[in-house]
Amino acid sequence: MNNFQQFLTRQAIMLPVSFGSWLYFLLGAGMTFIPATGLLIAIYLAGDFSIRQVQTTSEVKRLGMTRSEYKHIEHQLSEAKSKLRQLNAHYGNIRSVQAFRQLNELNKLSKRIIGIVGQNPKKFYNVEKFFYAHLDSAVELSSKYALLANQPAKDPEMQATLQQTRETLTDLNEEIRKDVKRALTTDLETLKFELDYADVLTGKERKQLNTAETKSLPLEGDDPDDRKSTGS
Template sequence: MNAFLSFLIRFVAAGFTTFLTWIFSFFIFDRSFFESFFYSLIGGTAVFFGLKYYIRHRFIKMTGLTRSEYKLVQRNLKDAKQKIQRLQKALFNISNIRDFINAKHNIETIRVVKKIYSVTKKEPVRFFKAEEFYYKHLDSMVEIAEKYSFLSSQPVKTKELNQSLQETRQTLTQLSNVIKEDLYNMLEGDLDSLQFELDVARQSINQKKIDDGRFQK
């Protein structure tokens, strides 16, 4: 469930519970104003955090993961979010015109990285299909991109530095292709399912054309 929607549901339910508890305590059970307020606050707080636990528990159950697996995924997502921010900053910290030629490639790389992150956040179970991305490829991409950004920003470039930049750019391109493979592996099951549905649809269309041809004869 969307985090904001979850918070809104809990907030409304807690507010409603707080109001009803105060009404019952003050008017029906004849408690004092402050005593009723205290009870209503306890009731509202219990509902707010109780719903939070229930919604999270239900979501984890729907993912098919254990609680420890879910926590592992969330911890890696938190780390990945910071790394993606660093990667985005490094790739777009461009200092010369030759790098602008690669801007489109950098944007595509960020788009793929964010797609892997968003798919994992929406469906945590997919994390285990992209473990290499989270444990290896993303770290390498961030480290190399930051070094490339630093070196390319130097005002004076020697022959050795230009060669190093070229090699680093090639490595970034290779890593970008590897990350695209990570995304493909993550979505492979969906792609196979889609291909199967397309094949079935084509067979149905072809069969309909054959049947229509026979009918016209």
């Protein structure tokens, strides 16, 4: 989902068209500024919407997905980015070095998954648990930890709760790390297949080379001088 690239493409088309139309309305058609500007906005919005629909249709066809699937994944990516911003908002409220590292790791892993799915929406189905559960848990746990950590007085029960929360964050980090592996599964399988195929080709070439070398070697007892003397 190259949304930014698609946005630039729409602007590259619609800005010149809209501005050119606006100049025509003012100079060629003799319209006043306000009606011409109103038409400029209408042309821009209608054109931008139309091109966006064409881009979506083209992307859906390229991916082999339905439009509803594509829109659903696009929505989930948008929601995940919003949740990631909530997660990052807790950085300043965490005092523990361990918890800060855990939060930083969660942030990096989550960004990686969102980036992978953004590049290949089909991978969403490999990591549905991340979007539906794991990221929500990360936001909730980090919020809970930040709240408890900022309490002025910490009794033994609160200390135990903080420790339990850190341990849960550790477990969650491990689950999200597995999500990253699941997101990359097809890429790793493709790479392994390509490497295996390359090994097969290399083996064939090596075998062909060995066969050619064997054929070019003289047979035992076959002396070139003997052949010459025989021929004469």
